[in-house]
Amino acid sequence: MTNVFDRLTGQEAIADDLRAAARAARVLAHRLDAGATDGLFVPDDEIPGVDAGWSRASMTHSWLFTGPPGSGRSVAATCFAAALQCQSPDSSNVGCGECRACVTVMAKTHADVRHVVPEGLSLAVGAMRDIVQAAARRPGTGRWQIVIVEDADRLTEQAANALLKVVEEPPPRTVFLLCAPSVDPEDISVTLRSRCRHVALVSPSPADIERVLIERDGLDPEQAHWAASVCGGHIGRARRLATDPDARSQREKALSLARAASRDSTAYAAAEELVRSAEAAAKAISAELDEAETEEMKTALGAGGTGKGTARMPRGSAGALKELEKRQKSRATRVGRDVLDRALVDLAALFRDALVVGVGAKVTAMHPDKSDDISIPLAGYARPEQLLSCVEAVLDCREALDMNVKPKFAVDDMVARIGLALKRKVDA
CATH class of the missing domain: 3.40.50.300 (P-loop containing nucleotide triphosphate hydrolases)
Incomplete structure (x- = not known):
């Protein structure tokens, strides 16, 4: 070692x-x-x-x-x-x-x-x-x-x-x-x-992340290279993107919102789907954690025993289990917010990539795999000030979620603002 x-x-x-x-x-x-x-x-x-x-x-x-x-x-x-x-x-x-x-x-x-x-x-x-x-x-x-x-x-x-x-x-x-x-x-x-x-600490470079995924996790070099380039400097997320289809699907839904928000017919349906998928991902994560914790608690309280007097758990066990459920519910809320926040960070980074293309800056893209089908077309459609308004709308949504605004309301408001920002050029 x-x-x-x-x-x-x-x-x-x-x-x-x-x-x-x-x-x-x-x-x-x-x-x-x-x-x-x-x-x-x-x-x-x-x-x-x-x-x-x-x-x-x-x-x-x-x-x-x-x-x-x-x-x-x-x-x-x-x-x-x-x-x-x-x-x-x-x-x-x-x-x-x-x-x-x-x-x-x-x-x-x-x-x-x-x-x-x-x-x-x-x-x-x-x-x-x-x-x-x-x-x-x-x-x-x-x-x-x-x-x-x-x-x-x-x-x-x-x-x-x-x-x-x-x-x-x-x-x-x-x-x-x-x-x-x-x-x-x-x-x-x-x-x-x-x-x-x-x-x-600083964010590790894509090359460092790629090396870790290949040498430490034994991942395919091509998949490791892709995950390292789109993870935003987050090693754990790079690992999940490379190995978890659900994580890749969640990212795709977040990025597709940039295109869907420009049309009234698709904007709010895409917003609801993003919130719903984030909740589903959070439930899956929480359910796995909850099950192990609950079984451990029940075992500690004497459940599953076969000796005399072990048919029931001791008095007070119900209160302990109820307190555990309360903590688990609170954690599930946090996990849901974290999953949705990660999706919003991806979306903000996509608008940022389009903004970079629009002003001609020579910097590394956050989503290089989306340059041809989203970032570059978006930069050709919207002016830099419009794209900046989109970024601000996403960041304001993250702040609203941090202030305990319901995800559906926060994301709907964000989508409306993005749609208005992108339509300004058409209406002008």
């Missing part, structure tokens, strides 16, 4: 920085074991492989990983957590990928590494307080208690404040790794961001 940081695609410089920080953290852990009280200071000559000047900056108790979707924010945080817990005696090979700590962290089963993923549209203050309280304990098997918040942009204001309190005065053995799309105040509070060391 290779080093865990080899999983970071196109992020070589960041991987080197995280390795250096993990080596410094190992020295810091030894100093804490010996009763040191001088905080995060580690003399330069005590950190193997770290140049002078790295000492105070090399390790901190709170980190913020940012980057566009698919850049690998949560993967980077998990790899760093593995390196912090790594048991390899060779300090130059932290994150070895072979020791028990690395294997369990990457499998998300390590007892001292908690992954926080909001099940609904947001992460509430109650859940965050429980997490913070658990994280304040001393680690059981590893060097650190590590909390990875994979969608820190979904923290409610109260939850962010609860997290801020512990980040400002962290327990000596606790490390917080937050993941968010950007450092924009809408994604992460200014105060919370100021308490974290920032790690900015």
